[in-house]
Amino acid sequence: MRLDLLAALNAERAARRACVVVTDLASGAQRLVRAAELDAERAQDPLAPAMRSALAEGRSTLVADGSFLAVDVPPPRLLLIGAVHISQALAPMARIAGFDTTILDPRTAFATPQRFPDVPVIAEWPDIALPSYGLDPFTAVAALTHDPKVDDPALEAAVAAGCFYIGALGSRRTHAARLERLAARGFSAEALADIHAPIGLAIGAASPPEIAVAVLAEIIAALRRPALARLKGAAA
Template sequence: MELAVLEALNAERAARRASILVTELASGRQRLVTPSGIAGDPLAEVLGEALRSGRSRLVEAGNQRLFLTVQVPSPRLVITGAVHISQALAPMASMAGLDVTVIDPRTAFATSERFPGVDLRAEWPDVVLPRIGLDPFTAVAALTHDPKIDDPALTEALAAGCFYVGALGSRKTHGARLERLAARGVSREALATIHAPIGLDIGAASPAEIAVSVLAEIIGELRRRPAMRGQAA
């Protein structure tokens, strides 16, 4: 691999950005394609599908045989609120392959006893989130009902282009939330992408059932996301 290609690949990986390394098997020539460059690429359709699936594979284009090495950052879930729903959601999401972080400045709730083995941050979201960084491969679930905790996380998540942003609460609660977020400068288009009430409508009642509905909705968004979503060159 040429040094320039390797450096570019490592830079994309370090920045948690998706990319595809295209290798011509006959010649050994390689090139790196990022989502922003797919539309103008002669293999646009094939590359787009490879990025959506996240799977590396062998393809044929004309007389060429190419290997597509797909690099997609592992999906993450950031939860605000160390609540009962979170206690069920965090281990289920981990089992589904998401890296989970729970944020809640309320130290009575954010304890290792209630969240064993979870990346738990007993701090305010506006302190934690700039450190961990949100991106298009991160889902955010706001579960506290406390605007001082949830609103900063939602604002940050929408600005970062997270693939899923959901918030707990009734439609009336969400209406008031939208007004607060709009006052923070969040656009109407961004506000429309929030999943609220959070989770699939399966008639969930208990915290565990609500957690199932939330995780199912997150997985659905993850698998349906466009190949070009939220990626800057």
């Protein structure tokens, strides 16, 4: 790989943006194509449909014209808002499933390395911590504190960033009140529809570990669904 191409690829990786390295197997010629360049309405590249499909599936592939499409998609992350009992069960399971997991909770009595020995913990308010954390469309956010002062700013940031999964703990009544608050902050009903609440798959979960299983299953389902819109958002 040419040094300039490698530098461009590393820059996309550092920015957590999806891209494709196209290699002509006959000539060995290579080029980098960013997800932002694959808009269905504007893309002129003859391989654009194949690249969109490969990115949506997150899989490298060989296409009929003899080109190999090497897909480079950022690894998934999970940000848990709330150092609560559900998070204590969910964080290790998420790490086993391959998610780079972080806990965020400004309540320093809960957000401690002792309670989460193997997971990074950010004991800060979301509006202070999230700009440096850098939410993106390859990040899942689960708001679990049941405290609007903590959950709402994180949900606002997650919706604005186009996170591939956004979930919030609480009953339907609690969520209805939450939607009213977020709508008053200027979010459209369409944008707020991306929030999964009550959080987790409906498996009748009752205990914190069972709720953690339901949440992780819902996150994985969201991750594995082809989602080109997510990739386009990540490239913006």
